Amino acid sequence: MTETTADSSAFGADAVLEGLDPEQRAVATALRGPVCVLAGAGTGKTRAITHRIAYGVLSGVMAPQQVLAVTFTARAAGEMRGRLRALGAGAVQARTFHSAALRQLQFFWPKAIGGAVPRLLERKVQLVAEAAARGGIRLDRADLRDVTGEIEWAKVTQTVPDDYAAAVAAAGRTPPRDAAEIAGVYAAYERLKGERGTIDFEDVLLLTVGVLESRPDIAEQVRAQYRHFVVDEYQDVSPLQQRLLDLWDGGRGNLCVVGDASQTIYSFTGATPAFLLGFRARHPDATEVRLVRDYRSTPQVVGLANGLLRHARGPAARARLELVAQRxxxxxxxxxxxxxxxxxxxxxxxxxxxxxxxxxxxxxxxxxxxxxxxxxxxxxxxxxxxxxxxxxxxxRFFERPEVREAGLLLRGAARGGADAEVDGALAGAGGAELPGHVRAVLATRGWTPTPPAGVGAARERWESLAALVRLAEEFAAARPGAGLPEFVAELDARAAVQHVPTMExxxxxxxxxxxxxxxxxxxxxxxxxxxxxxxxxxxxxxxxxxxxxxxxxxxxxxxxxxxxxxxxxxxxxxxxxxxxxxxxxxxxxxxxxxxxxxxxxxxxxxxxxxxxxxxxxxxVGRRPRPRAPIRCRLCGRVLAEAAERKLLRCADCPSDVDEELYRRLRDWREERASEASLPAYVVFTDATLTAIAEERPGDVRALSRIPGVNAAKIARYGEDVLRLCAGGSDGAAGQAGAGGASVAALGQDRGIAGK
Incomplete structure (x- = not known):
């Protein structure tokens, strides 16, 4: 390690190690050569690897521009970037495999291939449907999703259409349809992409691999740029991703991988723990560290988790980690x-x-x-x-109208071009720090220090704005002195990868x-x-x-x-x-x-x-009495689906809904929801309103038999609903019908309360 005894970077490097447990510290200080970290759930693996990167940067062993940290989700990459910034290593690249590969492909395509990079398909489902139709195959929504998943699996396992059937059999995989049929759709899908000059997300990895393998000069340029690699969730790597990682590393071995074979849950997408389990065999000189101290869960939860894996079998089970609770x-x-x-x-x-x-x-x-x-x-x-x-x-959080509007206002305030209302709010905030500025801007669009009552649309809007306020507070704590421009840049970065703040x-x-x-x-x-x-x-x-x-x-x-x-x-x-x-x-x-x-x-x-x-x-200890089945009121069949039980009829049975009553019920529901600041579905769902409009109950007992109308809702809304069913706008609906008990009395009846 480079000696930096009297300089500020050395002090910062030492500070990065504070608060780490012995195993996490071992990860953080293992800066050279291949490193394999076997990290159980809740053991602080992200903390360990981000502190390792920061320690390497601050001690001078790693240049930040030469480090590439890769993981599998945009959210995880965003979290890693945030932690690295807080540790003073914000210049380090933290990306998903796909975003890192796409960036390289876009940069090198003109040199390697020429022209513009083909258009990237956001969703391949529509093209798969068209490919199937070309072959005379009609896929419903579920089949379409399954066949698309099979095509993705084939591509990440580097299986071409002609080899798909054999590959499925060798993998012991059960395809959702005939393997030859799927292979035909796969081949047609590839032809369609070629005809239209498009590529999908798997092609991004395949084409990047192709460029690096066919152009040694470009591969060397990438390796000169990135000399240190960190791979999170390594148990989820696919053969194609491993092939790309090998090309990036170029055999140098400056590689740190982190994973837990007991959390391999994506094999249906081509992920395999084989690369994690075989890391020491491929790198005999690798440093191996095991993280087993669980800081997340209580001993009771940890004990159950350990017990669950004690009967596990197979290679992943042999590498299982026995967690030790710390809480x-x-x-x-x-x-x-x-x-x-x-x-x-x-x-x-x-x-x-x-x-x-x-x-x-x-x-x-x-x-x-x-x-x-x-x-x-x-x-x-x-x-x-x-x-x-x-x-x-x-x-998506960042596509909500109130969030988009808030972003525009914050961006305008950051540029000094806020409107008069926002200018006044900022002036009122005085010299407040970043969170104060954000609160001032968002206050002009409905944010208040205390939430509105209820759980309705107003509350949902407030929660979105409150999430931005909390994010500003966290950002300011991590980056003291940051202002609105930096916060707006953070929002833009998060929106690009859908790294959303916590919602209530x-x-x-x-x-x-x-x-x-x-x-x-x-x-x-x-x-x-x-x-x-x-x-x-x-x-x-x-x-x-x-x-x-x-x-x-x-x-x-x-x-x-x-x-x-x-x-x-x-x-x-x-x-x-x-x-x-x-x-x-x-x-x-x-x-x-x-x-x-x-x-x-x-x-x-x-x-x-x-x-x-x-x-x-x-x-405790008593077998429950079975409830009577809910049957279709038209054909008598036992109803299984939730929506059918609400309607008291099969989806295929004819509806006899009273359209005028349904309209009155919807209008009434909107008014009641607005008054109480509730989402409309909390008053009654659409299915329940439809059932009421079909049944047209004449008394409280009839109303109580409709699923979704419980005692609390009878007490709160029963009179209104019965009045509407009777065709009136006022009157005493609580007494309606022969033998009809009052709403209040029936609401207290334990038999009805159990409905």
Whole structure:
């Protein structure tokens, strides 16, 4: 290491090492030669590698312009850049594989190929559909998504169309359609791209590899630019990405890789832990460091995570890390059984409501499921409970109207061209620091120090602006002295990679989408055989990947963890489902002893069973009574889908909706939602309004039989709804119909409250 004893950079380098544990410090000071960091969940791997980069830069071993850090998501790359800036190494490049390759391709294309780089396809689905149609193949939405995924897998595993069928068989992969048919669509898709002068994201990597392999002069130019490489989430690297990394490095070995084989969950996209597991074989002189101190989760959560992997098999299992919890003890994990999926969703919403009422922040709670199709029930249940939520992967934060407007105002203020209203606000802020300036600008568009009441549109707008204020506070703390121009540049950089700030809402996400995130409280739902592991996981390796996926879900929780399953899909259905095999040995009554090892649970985790009915009661150790099935009021079929249960009829059965009543109900809902600052769906969803307009209930009991109309909503909205159903704008609807009880009395009836 270069000696810099009396200079300020040496002091800064030493300061970077402060606060690191012994293993993290070992990573940070291993600056030369190949380095392999095996880092378990919550062990501070990002901290270790960013401090390594900063220590290398500040000590003079690494020139910042010669370091390239690569990871797999724009969010992770943005987080890494932020940390490096805070450590004084802001000039280091931190990018995804694709963005780094695209930048090189755009720079070298004129020299290597000539002309302009082909247009990049943002989404390939439409072109895949057209390619299939050319071959006389009609794909529905699900087939289209699956076939597109197969094409992506083929490309990252460097499989051409003619070899696809053989490659699928060799990999033990089950294609969604006939392999020859997919190969034909793949070939047609490639021809279409060529005809239109376009490339896709996989082509970016393939073409960059092609340029570097065919032009040694360009490869040397890249290697002269980048001499040190850091690869995060190395267990997710694909053969194509590894080929590109080898070309970048050029055999010099100035490479630091970080990963955890137990978190390999993307093999369906071509990712493989083989490169991480074989790193020492390829680099016998490599330094290896293991990070096992878990700073994220309580001993109870860590013990469950360790226990989950103790029965794992295969190469990744042999390299598993036994985590050692560093946090104080917390609550035991809860195992919850429900009679059916709607009851599971409602029970989860009740538990979340209780956490919020106890002071928890919505943004620190997540509901995680195996497939995106499971989200609908939880969206509805949370809406019914008045709980704000955000569906991960839905609307992009930086595309929200209020965020775009705020960005324009901040940009104008940064240039000194703010309008009179903003000028006045800034003048009122006086010489306030960056957060004060941001608050002053956003105050002109509705931001206030305290949020508006309710969870409606006004609250959602306020939350967007509040997220920008929090981001300004974090940015100012990381970069003292920064002003509006620097903050606007940060917003632009984040918008470019969709690195969004934290929002206040319960997160709904698939287990795959939850990778890299963490929350105080996590609800893992739908943990049944056929879902976790998923039905199409047939080989041992596929089943083991499902186990790792659940492990990723468990390790997202800091303090509270609830694992739940439902015995049937719909109310009244046969209780034929079984809890996931991965819970065997972990849950009380599921064949398991108390978890042991260095960080065991210390006591049995609690298990309860949700009681049938919707009153919210729970009892321990008693099998729930099945609820009566909900049948179509027209054909009598048992309804399984959430939307059908709301309508009380099959989707295919004819609708007899009263259009005029539906219009009145919608207008009334908008008024009530606006008055209470609530989203309209929290009053009643569209499906519930449609069911009311079809059923046209004449009394409270009839209204209470409509799914989505519970006791609280009867007490709050029942009179209005019945009045509208009767065709009036005023009057006492609470007495409507023969035998109709009053709204207040019926709302107190436990039988109705359970609806």
């Amino acid at each position: 104080p003890p917390g609550p035991e994990p809860v195992f919850q059984e429900y009679p059916d999926e709607p009851a599971e969703a409602e029970g989860t919403a009740r538990r979340i409501r209780a956490l919020l009422d106890g002071g928890a922040r919505p943004s620190e709670i997540a509901v995680l499921f195996r497939t995106n199709g499971q989200s609908e029930l939880y969206e509805q249940a949370l809406a019914d409970a008045g709980v704000p939520y955000q569906l991960r992967g839905a609307e 809402g319960v997160t709904l996400a698939s287990l795959h989408a939850a990778k890299g995130l963490e929350w105080d409280a996590v609800f893992l739902v739908g943990l049944t055989e056929g879902m976790v592991p998923i039905t199409h996981a047939r080989t041992e390796e596929q089943v083991e990947e499902e186990r790792r996926l659940l492990y990723v879900g468990v390790t997202r929780a800091r303090e509270r963890l609830t694992l739940s399953w439902a015995l049937s899909r719909s109310p009244g259905g046969r209780a034929t489902r079984q809890p996931s095999r991965f819970l065997d040995g972990l849950r009380p009554g599921g064949g398991g002893a108390v978890l042991g090892g260095p960080v065991g649970l210390g006591a049995r985790a609690s298990v309860t069973r949700g009681v049938a009915g919707r009153a919210g009661r729970e009892e």
